[in-house]
Amino acid sequence: MTEHVTDDLELYALGALGPGEADGVTAHLAGCPACREELADIATVVNALPDMVALREPPARLKERILSAASTEIPRPARRETAWSVRPRRGWLGVGALAAAAVLLLALDLNSLRELRTAESERAEYALIADKVSHGGTNWYMVGLDQWQGSGGTLFAPGKPDLSPFVVFHDLRPLTGGTMYAVWLVDAGGHWVRGATFTPNGQAIQGVDLTVPVDNFTQCAVTIEMQAEGKRSGPLVMQSRIAPPGQ
Amino acid sequence: MAADTPPADDVLMAALAARDLSALAALYDRYGRLAYALAYRILGESEAAEDVVHDAYISAWRGAATYRRERGNPRGWLLSIVHHRAVDVLRRKTAFRPAPLEVAERRAADEDTALMAEKNVEQQTVRLALQALPDAQRRTIELAYFGGYTHVELAALMGVPLGTVKGRMRIGLQKMRRALEGTRA
Incomplete structure (x- = not known):
């Protein structure tokens, strides 16, 4: 456990810490119920501050924009629920995901790498190449949440039974205070099984092997943890629903 | 969802986690004006505020399963996403x-x-x-x-x-x- 962060909680709640400082507090909060409780008290005041603002009518089109965008992300059966079919809005995503797959392809299939590079602007073609990387398996994209927006990872479940599942992350944020990322698989009953624990290597792309097959799990997720083993206790930084091959 | 009495925020959050679009619409109807007003207050531009609120609601849609009641009510959670995004945009715009x-x-x-x-x-x-x-x-x-x-x-x-x-x-x-x-x- 790192030193308590009580001196910084007001700054954290008001959003007045710099990004690196905020990450340190977030990491501490993941393992410190006492600081979380104190933050919750402070947040009751901070969350009241918007009440000071003069209400303002948003453009009429905004609701439709939101609902339309959300409706494209409702899970669909089987293979259509991939990153490439649901999350291509931001430019970084395409670049990051393509770069992530490129690293894989370097290791797996140089011919596919050339195909990938020529297909960077063609999402559909990319999906086909991703299929090839997976050896007939499938993949899902985990999007970074909140402060981790901009990070992401693609979970590949290769079709060959002798190949382990793996995740290729892009733009992982550095961690502080001895914390580490943990990759989890979650079943329908809400049981979290740790598939990997790792620290970011500072590169734009990082591959991580999972020690657990994805069969019978319904979600994958990444959290920040203080311990290399044990149950999940840290904050969620990315996640995705998954539908393993054959289901 | 029942139509007669407005569902509580916690009920809407559970529905949101279950990917119920009507819950997203209801949360927008309930807090959209406040969210937009907060974003506008921080950014001072209608288009930027609109984008922030859009992204915040989509983030809530994607992350509803991660919401934990003990860390704050749904309103506070949603507005904190709006605030965080608006400040991020502001800081990127104005060194x-x-x-x-x-x-x-x-x-x-x-x-x-x-x-x-x-x-x-x-x-x-x-x-x-x-x-x-x-x-x-x-x-x-x-x-x-x-x-x-x-x-x-x-x-x-x-x-x-x-x-x-x-x-x-x-x-x-x-x-x-x-x-x-x-x-x-």
Whole structure:
């Protein structure tokens, strides 16, 4: 456990810490119920501050924009629920995901790498190449949440039974205070099984092997943890629903 | 969802986690104006505010399963996403320069607030609690929350040590909390 962060909680709640400082507090909060409780008290005041603002009518089109965008992300059966079919809005995503797959392809299939590079602007073609990387398996994209927006990872479940599942992350944020990322698989009953624990290597792309097959799990997720083993206790930084091959 | 009585926020959050679009629509109807007003107050531009609210609601849609009631109510959770995104956008747009304090305060302060705000009890209570603070504490909180300034920037802007900025925030928020608790008791 790192030193308590009580001196910084007001700054954290008001959003007045710099990004690196905020990450340190977030990491501490993941393992410190006492600081979380104190933050919750402070947040009751901070969350009241918007009440000071003069209400303002948003453009009429905004609701439709939101609902339309959300409706494209409702899970669909089987293979259509991939990153490439649901999350291509931001430019970084395409670049990051393509770069992530490129690293894989370097290791797996140089011919596919050339195909990938020529297909960077063609999402559909990319999906086909991703299929090839997976050896007939499938993949899902985990999007970074909140402060981790901009990070992401693609979970590949290769079709060959002798190949382990793996995740290729892009733009992982550095961690502080001895914390580490943990990759989890979650079943329908809400049981979290740790598939990997790792620290970011500072590169734009990082591959991580999972020690657990994805069969019978319904979600994958990444959290920040203080311990290399044990149950999940840290904050969620990315996640995705998954539908393993054959289901 | 039943149509007669509006569902509670917690019910909407559960429905949101179950990917119910009508819950997303209901949360927008309930908090969309406030979310947009908050984003507009921070950014001062309608298009940027619209994009922030759009992204925040989509983020809530994607992350509803991660919501934990013990860390705050759905309204606070949603508005904290809006605030975080709006400040991020603001900081990307405006690299900090040690501007005169008066300029920063004009940007952070909403001069129309008193005229335009709906006169409900909650708004009055929060405004009075903030206005009751000594000027230095009030300005520090406003500049941080609505102006997007970090504590380091605020120390330079106000010409005081970092510890003073931190102390003003802490004492100011403590006083506001006591004032709000007093009126809600």
